[in-house]
Amino acid sequence: MIILKSKEEIELLRKSNQIVVHILKALRKIIKPGITTLELDSYAEEQIRKKGAIPAFKGYRGFPASLCVSVNEQLVHGIPDSRRLKEGDIVSMDLGVVRSGFYGDAAITVPVGKISQEATKLLDVTQNALYKGIEQAKAGGRLYDISHAIQSWVEGNGFSVVRDFVGHGIGRNLHEEPQIPNFGLPNRGVQLKAGMVLALEPMVNVGTWRVKVQPDGWTVVTVDGSLCAHFEHTIAITEDGPDILTLISPNH
Ligand code: MG
Numbered sequence: 698m699i700i701l702k703s704k705e706e707i708e709l710l711r712k713s714n715q716i717v718v719h720i721l722k723a724l725r726k727i728i729k730p731g732i733t734t735l736e737l738d739s740y741a742e743e744q745i746r747k748k749g750a751i752p753a754f755k756g757y758r759g760f761p762a763s764l765c766v767s768v769n770e771q772l773v774h775g776i777p778d779s780r781r782l783k784e785g786d787i788v789s790m791d792l793g794v795v796r797s798g799f800y801g802d803a804a805i806t807v808p809v810g811k812i813s814q815e816a817t818k819l820l821d822v823t824q825n826a827l828y829k830g831i832e833q834a835k836a837g838g839r840l841y842d843i844s845h846a847i848q849s850w851v852e853g854n855g856f857s858v859v860r861d862f863v864g865h866g867i868g869r870n871l872h873e874e875p876q877i878p879n880f881g882l883p884n885r886g887v888q889l890k891a892g893m894v895l896a897l898e899p900m901v902n903v904g905t906w907r908v909k910v911q912p913d914g915w916t917v918v919t920v921d922g923s924l925c926a927h928f929e930h931t932i933a934i935t936e937d938g939p940d941i942l943t944l945i946s947p948n949h
Contacts, residue, residue: 701892713801714942715949734766738777753793765791784810789927803943804929823926826899834939840886848880857906898929
């Protein structure tokens with residue numbers, strides 16, 4: 698069942714999501730060659746608690762950290778550790794919080810110093826795929842219109858979309874229905890309605906779409922070792938179109 702949210706609930710969701718994006722913005726600023734992924738996690742957790750929120754990922758199904766940090770061929774769910782970032786890396790940071798019972802969730806992939814042309818294109822295509830999906834998130838449309846827009850943009854740019862992980866509804870739970878694949882046929886899936894709050898998160902590989910989980914039980918990597926990227930926004934569908942709750946707002 699897809700839980701529709703009231704305007705008041707959407708404002709509470711906005712607050713939680715604003716905490717997430719302000720922390721991601723700060724993380725983007727402190728990233729530089731030499732910093733460890735664990736330092737990024739510690740910073741994120743400290744900031745979450747300072748803002749009166751709780752890390753949503755820490756302890757979720759046993760995940761040990763507040764921030765997922767995934768480098769280069771790591772797609773999602775990377776566990777922060779003593780690894781030092783180096784010039785040329787690309788780093789996906791996925792952050793979730795809960796505050797007043799409502800969840801926030803967003804992810805960005807950022808460059809460390811100067812990166813290759815291919816990596817630059819990958820970040821660009823993946824971020825734009827997210828916006829192509831958001832454009833389709835309108836009342837009266839169908840769920841897989843979002844999926845299809847993401848897939849056609851990515852494949853049209855010569856990259857592939859991961860099949861194994863999907864976007865999701867979000868609210869009083871981190872993961873709610875519906876699941877939102879990043880591939881699919883248009884005019885299919887449930888009808889989109891005002892009040893739906895969705896976390897859209899294209900995951901894009903330079904090579905094959907196939908991924909696997911590392912022996913740590915969490916870190917997902919591309920099977921061919923190719924670079925990959927991940928961007929995520931949480932949005933509310935309104936009568937006036939998509940409202941991106943994770944767009945930085947100076948009022949929060
Ligand atoms: Mg998510």
